[in-house]
Amino acid sequence: MQSIVLLIWLTLCAAQDARQRHIANGLTLGAGALALAFLLWTGTTWLGAPAEQGGWAALLAAAFTLPGYALRRLGGADVKLMIALGLATDGRHVLGVFIGAGVASLCWLLLAPRVWLHIGQGLRGRLLYLQPGMSKKQPFAPFLLVGLLLTFVWLR
Template identity: 85%
Template sequence: MQSFVLLIWLTLCAAQDAQQRHIANRLTLGVGALALAYLLWSGTTWIGAPATQGGWAALLAMAFTLPGYAMRRLGGGDVKLMTALGLATDGRHVLGVFIGAGLASVCWILLAPRVWLHISQGLRSRLCYLEPGLSRKQPFAPFLLVGLVLTFAWLGM
């Protein structure tokens, strides 16, 4: 059940990022605050890892995303999203999501020019910021969603 809730949350973040190149603070800070409150109240993360794992995962998420933010390759919403994900999961999940997102983004860069033309006009208009060649700074949350799905498949969640 916890995995399903995380998937729904990240799907909402990914959809908003793909459509607006922005993730609302309600989605990132709100879930981050809930994950932190749950962590402090129960002593475990949302998926059941010890609280220390959640803390280290949040620090790991910031270590991965803050350099990209400083170089203007990632937005603040991506940093907040990954930190909230760290508070809700553990280091294995954060690492898996980040690696999966990197692989997904490389695949998209390589395949998008060929695939984009075959996507329906309605879907292209909804995912306009994922258009290949539009910008050097693509929305990252859709790739994080792919990374989460791959991580859940890999870890058997």
């Protein structure tokens, strides 16, 4: 059940990022605050890991994303999203999501020019910022969603 809640939350973030190249603070900071409150209240993360692992996962997420933010390759929402994910999961999930997102991003960069023309016009309009060549800075949350799905498959 907890995994489904994380998937729904990250799907909402990914959809907003793909449509607007922006994720609302309510989705990132709100989820982070809820994950932190749950962590402090129960002593475990949302997925059941000890609180220490959630704290280390949040630090690991910051270590992975802050350099990308400093180099202007990631947005602030991506950093907040990953830290919230760290507070809700553990280090294995954060590492898996980040690696899975990197692989998914690379696959998209290689395959998108061929696939984009075969996607329906309505869907292309909704995923405008994922269009190949649209921007040097692609929305990252959709790839994080793929990374989370791959991580759930790999860790289960």
